[in-house]
Amino acid sequence: MSRRPRPAGREGQPARRAALSLFLAVLEERRTLDEAEPALQGLAPEARARARRLVAETFRGLARADALLAPHLRRRPPAAALAALRLGTVELAQGGAAHGVVNDWVQIVAGAGRKPAAARGMVNAVLRKMAAEAPERWKTLPVPEMPAWLRGPVAEAWGEAAAAAIEAAHLAGAPLDLTAKGDPAALAARLGAELLPTGSLRLPRGAQVSALPGFAEGDWWVQDAGAALPALALAPRPAERVLDLCAAPGGKTMQLAAAGAKVTAVDLSAARLERVSQNLARTGLSARLLAEDARAHQGGPYEAILLDAPCSATGTIRRHPELPHIRDGSGVAALCALQAELVDHAVQLLAPGGRLVYCTCSLLPAEGEAQAEAALARHPGLRPDPEALDLPGIETDWRVPQGLRLRPDHWAQRGGIDGFFIAAFRRVA
Numbered sequence: 553m554s555r556r557p558r559p560a561g562r563e564g565q566p567a568r569r570a571a572l573s574l575f576l577a578v579l580e581e582r583r584t585l586d587e588a589e590p591a592l593q594g595l596a597p598e599a600r601a602r603a604r605r606l607v608a609e610t611f612r613g614l615a616r617a618d619a620l621l622a623p624h625l626r627r628r629p630p631a632a633a634l635a636a637l638r639l640g641t642v643e644l645a646q647g648g649a650a651h652g653v654v655n656d657w658v659q660i661v662a663g664a665g666r667k668p669a670a671a672r673g674m675v676n677a678v679l680r681k682m683a684a685e686a687p688e689r690w691k692t693l694p695v696p697e698m699p700a701w702l703r704g705p706v707a708e709a710w711g712e713a714a715a716a717a718i719e720a721a722h723l724a725g726a727p728l729d730l731t732a733k734g735d736p737a738a739l740a741a742r743l744g745a746e747l748l749p750t751g752s753l754r755l756p757r758g759a760q761v762s763a764l765p766g767f768a769e770g771d772w773w774v775q776d777a778g779a780a781l782p783a784l785a786l787a788p789r790p791a792e793r794v795l796d797l798c799a800a801p802g803g804k805t806m807q808l809a810a811a812g813a814k815v816t817a818v819d820l821s822a823a824r825l826e827r828v829s830q831n832l833a834r835t836g837l838s839a840r841l842l843a844e845d846a847r848a849h850q851g852g853p854y855e856a857i858l859l860d861a862p863c864s865a866t867g868t869i870r871r872h873p874e875l876p877h878i879r880d881g882s883g884v885a886a887l888c889a890l891q892a893e894l895v896d897h898a899v900q901l902l903a904p905g906g907r908l909v910y911c912t913c914s915l916l917p918a919e920g921e922a923q924a925e926a927a928l929a930r931h932p933g934l935r936p937d938p939e940a941l942d943l944p945g946i947e948t949d950w951r952v953p954q955g956l957r958l959r960p961d962h963w964a965q966r967g968g969i970d971g972f973f974i975a976a977f978r979r980v981a
């Protein structure tokens with residue numbers, strides 16, 4: 553029996569409706585995509601993934617979409633109509649079929665807001681113009697800049713050219729990196745992945761994680777190549793008692809446990825610790841999990857401590873393009889104070905001769921290099937341990953006096969790496 557063709561765009565409409573709610577939830581409530589995504593529960597997994605992808609791409613290219621839209625908007629449209637225009641423009645710029653995209657967004661807007669008829673006409677007219685303009689003009693528009701609170705310190709630390717290169721990396725997005733539970737070379741061959749010099753595996757952006765071989769068996773987990781380095785720098789030994797502070801969702805906990813260490817993993821958030829538990833169950837690894845403030849942890853002394861401190865997460869903008877649109881830098885001072893308190897407590901929990909690795913996925917030197925310097929100034933019994941950072945595959949220009957500085961523009965030919973700062977210390981007294 554022949555099936556009647558579906559009207560263009562109909563199968564995309566649930567995803568687009570969901571994208572509109574998700575986009576508004578992130579922007580208006582200042583929640584990350586991860587925090588807001590549970591609102592999409594009930595949507596088929598494919599539509600959910602499509603909605604999330606569209607919202608992420610819209611935040612990534614928002615400055616470009618706004619530049620294209622501006623000449624066609626006499627006044628700022630109501631929130632839902634503006635969101636539809638931004639999402640629709642990005643879809644069109646990235647090759648979406650004009651008829652389906654425009655019709656769907658017009659229908660969606662017709663059911664939202666206080667003056668649906670006016671909004672409907674405006675969205676229809678503007679998106680038709682975008683269908684004609686956006687695909688050609690998109691790539692000619694400037695690369696979106698980081699917000700001033702972030703761009704300022706980045707350009708001051710590494711210069712204008714580096715800031716621009718980091719912005720280009722944010723726009724390019726990130727590939728899919730995995731960490732193997734066992735032999736990385738064997739897993740790379742099995743998955744057809746690139747084996748990176750640091751031991752991580754790399755697949756092209758957009759690969760569907762749960763469909764990859766070995767996911768259900770727990771043979772690997774998703775982890776940026778930069779995020780995999782701190783646990784390698786700690787170099788846990790089999791049966792060694794290791795403390796993993798600020799552990800959720802557990803990428804580093806799994807690395808430490810896979811190396812055979814007896815891991816105690818601490819995180820303030822019981823909900824996030826539940827994800828560590830699920831990750832450990834999937835990978836068949838184990839660790840002792842404690843939901844508590846790391847500053848109150850009593851235990852040890854430990855031979856090895858990993859402190860992956862909460863931070864601005866500005867090193868992960870490639871993967872979390874909404875961050876520049878929902879943060880204003882006002883939380884950074886409090887994060888820096890918390891990081892220092894966490895370092896101080898970690899030092900107290902360290903056995904004489906013990907190793908401490910401190911890291912943050914931040915581009916801000918205040919959360920990285922400055923924290924490492926301040927820790928040494930506050931703790932005369934702490935020494936830098938630069939040899940711990942002599943890891944396979946490390947490029948010489950990642951080394952800085954305080955430790956390792958990774959930036960998204962590093963490894964540009966390979967597809968980049970998340971921004972990270974990593975310092976290694978030893979307690980000598």
Ligand SMILES: C[S@@+](CC[C@H](N)C(=O)[O-])C[C@H]1O[C@@H](n2cnc3c(N)ncnc32)[C@H](O)[C@@H]1O
Pocket residue numbers: 797798799800801802803804805818819820821824844845846847860861862863913
């Ligand atoms: C950068 S994430 C950790 C990522 C994790 N190490 C991994 O590799 O998957 C920071 C974590 O710190 C936790 N956190 C924030 N403040 C904390 C505190 N005072 N004590 C313990 N954990 C805290 C957050 O809940 C969050 O899970």
